[in-house]
Amino acid sequence: KAGVTQTPRYLIKTRGQQVTLSCSPISGHRSVSWYQQTPGQGLQFLFEYFSETQRNKGNFPGRFSGRQFSNSRSEMNVSTLELGDSALYLCASSLDPGAAYNEQFFGPGTRLTVL
Amino acid sequence: GQNIDQPTEMTATEGAIVQINCTYQTSGFNGLFWYQQHAGEAPTFLSYNVLDGLEEKGRFSSFLSRSKGYSYLLLKELQMKDSASYLCAVKGGYNKLIFGAGTRLAVHP
Numbered sequence: 001k002a003g004v005t006q007t008p009r010y011l012i013k014t015r016g017q018q019v020t021l022s023c024s025p026i027s028g029h030r031s032v033s034w035y036q037q038t039p040g041q042g043l044q045f046l047f048e049y050f051s052e053t054q055r056n057k058g059n060f061p062g063r064f065s066g067r068q069f070s071n072s073r074s075e076m077n078v079s080t081l082e083l084g085d086s087a088l089y090l091c092a093s094s095l096d097p098g099a100a101y102n103e104q105f106f107g108p109g110t111r112l113t114v115l
Numbered sequence: 116g117q118n119i120d121q122p123t124e125m126t127a128t129e130g131a132i133v134q135i136n137c138t139y140q141t142s143g144f145n146g147l148f149w150y151q152q153h154a155g156e157a158p159t160f161l162s163y164n165v166l167d168g169l170e171e172k173g174r175f176s177s178f179l180s181r182s183k184g185y186s187y188l189l190l191k192e193l194q195m196k197d198s199a200s201y202l203c204a205v206k207g208g209y210n211k212l213i214f215g216a217g218t219r220l221a222v223h224p
Binding site: 004033035040041042043044045048056058090102103104105106107108109 | 148150156157158159160163202204206211212213214215216217
């Protein structure tokens with residue numbers, strides 16, 4: 001079974017630009033969560049999608065948005081990029097976010113650098 | 116508020132035992148996860164605790180005390196390949212997974 005895939009793996013953008021990151025979950029998984037990882041802050045939860053609906057949202061500004069398609073693939077978008085948005089963006093998929101035990105499988109991440 | 120604390124760094128010797136602690140304060144509790152993350156790689160699942168007590172899985176064990184808001188990950192017979200970051204994560208209210216900043220473990224010969 002193929003794992004979680006994320007594209008692109010690396011991105012370099014300049015301040016003010018926007019970026020779209022893509023995540024394809026493990027086949028059969030309907031939940032996709034997005035995280036931002038920086039050296040000082042660790043993994044910060046961005047949002048979670050299940051069956052094309054955003055179920056949970058972290059404490060990030062409205063410049064961060066996402067969506068999920070009917071095939072469970074998900075995209076996240078960051079508009080008006082700031083230097084502080086430089087981070088590793090991780091996507092994780094799982095079967096059923098409502099279950100107490102719900103292991104998340106992480107993708108390799110997209111390394112975004114904002115200059 | 117929601118808070119998960121773990122030591123930033125730890126060092127240990129190959130073959131030894133190391134215990135990585137995690138304390139948490141979250142609104143709601145639906146389980147605690149430990150993940151391992153090697154540099155430049157994705158986190159991988161190690162263990163899950165939802166009831167008090169010890170869960171053993173090979174060289175790795177994880178303990179939970181819900182009343183104390185405390186967990187630890189115990190690594191035995193340390194190997195060089197265990198050098199990695201170890202992330203404690205709590206599934207809180209609305210099943211949101213909240214991560215600690217991670218503990219970077221360096222294993223020396």
